[in-house]
Amino acid sequence: MDCELLIQHISRHIQLDKNEEAYFLSLIQLKTIRKKEFLVKQGEICKTENFLLSGCMRTFTLNEQGEEQVVQFGIEDWWMGDLYSFLTQTPASYSIDALEDTVIAQITKEHLDNLYLQVPKFERFFRLILQNAFIAQQDRIHQNLSLTAEQRYEEFIRKYPQLEQRITQKHIASYLGITPVFLSMLRRKRVNG
Amino acid sequence: MDCELLIQHISRHIQLDKNEEAYFLSLIQLKTIRKKEFLVKQGEICKTENFLLSGCMRTFTLNEQGEEQVVQFGIEDWWMGDLYSFLTQTPASYSIDALEDTVIAQITKEHLDNLYLQVPKFERFFRLILQNAFIAQQDRIHQNLSLTAEQRYEEFIRKYPQLEQRITQKHIASYLGITPVFLSMLRRKRVNG
């Protein structure tokens, strides 16, 4: 089981001894999700938290008109899941699917609850992860409120140059809160000056 | 020192014995911030995390044109601060001021770091607080992207009926990402049908 990336990721935040690492790995399951397959479906229960070892996923909702709204992307080294559904084991508000063939490391709620009891250091680990995620989200809220679509697109490119290559414009537009048509206009403007 | 509300708030998430509670309280300072006074100023370092015992505050930024963008409100039972500035002890991106006379319980970074070491349960406590904050923010991002200004205003009223009364329309408009002029139009439409 090749979780090297996950172990590195954890060691950036907390130090585990060999026993703790082995115990942690015993709770983890690897899973491959092919492009277009779902990890979580809106309305079903999100049973695991998921660390991306490779590939690319998106979190989105379907509104009443059946339109997709992308809320988040995730690539290697990111956690993905519907946190509220996971914590409360209630139906998910969001769907998550794979934009590329993706390999994830999964932990169930039961295993995570045990992990917190057996290795309390993981309370710290997930606190630190959440701190970073919270700060990133706050900045995103601020930008969504204060920047124009053009400025948000520039920021997206600056911040996630890799993502810009890997993800379709349709999905990027949705993430930015604009239509693909308008994003196309912004791109033309960028190129032509 | 009347921190009853804070103690209740904590006991909803973790259980403290009397020693732990006393130690925690020894790290806390009460402070009153009068209406219009600042708790944090953009560009200065945010030295404390702050729990609101009473009153009302707002987090905002000033952009290059000197316009205020409200990012968040806080009332009794909420934590406020510039988390990134607090954690890294670098200049704050956000300002925080009081919209009403406000009483807060403060903890410095040094005290909080000690608290995590002395009473690791607090790792759990702040993980739980951050989980809730993260989920709320994710929903806000989703709504900002997918709802019209009118729908966002309806949601705001539904979710924070108390706040709607206590906060000026100017600030609510900024929080919603619209102009006060447009908010006024939405309100007229609501009343007249």
Next chain:
DNA sequence: TTTATTTATTAAAGTACTTTAATTTTTTTC
């Protein structure tokens, strides 16, 4: 209480972004 200052309302003109629909390009499938 009066005056000054800030906030809210209204109207009208302007702009950023959407919608629709047709065409081209790219990707997927068999």
Next chain:
DNA sequence: GAAAAAAATTAAAGTACTTTAATAAATAAA
């Protein structure tokens, strides 16, 4: 490698929201 399906581009008309400016109402200051 051809056919089908999905994504991107373009243009034109429409709409949600902004900007400006003038007036009224509410709050703060003296």
